[in-house]
Amino acid sequence: MSVVKMEIGRLLAGAERVCHSRNTSLPVALGKSLFEPCLNGAVFSKAHYLLDSSHCDYTDEVAKVVFEEANQIWLLFMPMDKGQVDLKWGPYPFLPQCHDIDIILQEIEKDPHAYFWG
Numbered sequence: 001m002s003v004v005k006m007e008i009g010r011l012l013a014g015a016e017r018v019c020h021s022r023n024t025s026l027p028v029a030l031g032k033s034l035f036e037p038c039l040n041g042a043v044f045s046k047a048h049y050l051l052d053s054s055h056c057d058y059t060d061e062v063a064k065v066v067f068e069e070a071n072q073i074w075l076l077f078m079p080m081d082k083g084q085v086d087l088k089w090g091p092y093p094f095l096p097q098c099h100d101i102d103i104i105l106q107e108i109e110k111d112p113h114a115y116f117w118g
Contacts, residue, residue, distance in 0.1 A: 003069075004040065007101065008037070011041065011042055011101055012035075012037060015042050015044065015105065018044075018105050018109040028049055029051060031046040031047060031048050031117070032046070032056070033117070040068075041064060044061070044063040045059045045061045046060050046062050047059045062078070063076065063077065063116050064076075064077040064078075064089050065101075072099070073097050074098050074099070074100075074104050075096065076092040076095055076107065076108075078090060078092045092115065094107070094113055094115075
């Protein structure tokens with residue numbers, strides 16, 4: 001198994017833990033945390049629900065994590081133009097890159113600057 005596949009596997013397992021943890025501790029009315037794999041990474045999103053519904057009204061992409069193979073580093077992005085059809089991603093200003101995926105996942109889960117889930 002290649003290094004990239006192993007790292008992506010670690011990311012996806014960690015993303016599952018982050019979303020499960022957030023969804024367990026927060027009411028659905030505040031949104032549900034989701035993720036889906038993308039090329040060399042994952043995109044996190046927040047599902048929004050109407051107060052009287054169990055069906056998702058819409059979702060917003062909130063973070064993107066990508067493994068840069070050349071430098072063996074994780075990159076963390078945030079949406080620059082929320083609500084636009086063609087979403088543009090920019091570096092997350094407080095932790096744009098890191099060698100440790102667990103640090104990136106902790107930043108996404110805790111969201112200390114309210115950039116992702118707020």
